[in-house]
Amino acid sequence: MSTPIADPPPLSGDMTMSEVLRACPGAQRALFARYHIGGCSSCGFRPDETLAGVCARNDNIPVEEAIAHIQASHQSDASLQISPRDFATLRSERPGLKILDARTREEHEAVCIPGSQLITQELIQSIFASADKTQPLVIYDHQGARSLDAVAYFVGHGFSEAKCLAGGIDAYSEQVDPSLPRYRIELED
Secondary structure: OHHHHHHOOOOOOOOHOOOHHHHOOOOOHHHHHHHHOOOOOOOOOOOEEEEEHHHHHHOOHHHHHHHHHHHHHHHHHOOEEEEEHHHHHHHHHHHOOOEEEEHHHHHHOOOOOOOEEOOHHHHHHHHHOOOOOOOOOOOOOOOOOHHHHHHHHHHHOOOOOOEOOOOOOHHHHHHHOOOOOOOOOOOOO
């Protein structure tokens, strides 16, 4: 059971970082891992800055090289994701499926996927100590970006069947369960 996650649209140097991150949610993690870009305030970038601009001010990294790395990382990220429809099928096949919410407590209390648990440090320790690492585990967030980091953490600790929900609770609500309210997070200026 694996509906392929769509390939990213072609990337270009004139795309803003906001557009790049929408196309490839793991792009910031990929850029940080290879080039130390975007992980902290000293190496960060603005959402309206172009990919070419980010590459130019970071040792003139060839834009095509950065794009190739982001796209290769996107393919790796895709292997860690489960589509909303495949997730719904998995839930029906495995009623005890462990579902973890990587959002804030406020978001979880406002709307959550039934049966999910909010990730806390205590919950992580409990799962690491007692859960079967070969059983499926699904992590979600609002729109699918943060949960990629969380699932990579679990996979790195031996949870071979850990997946993140592609598009997060937002996509799940849109594609599978419209009874779950969709929401937007307003960012402060």
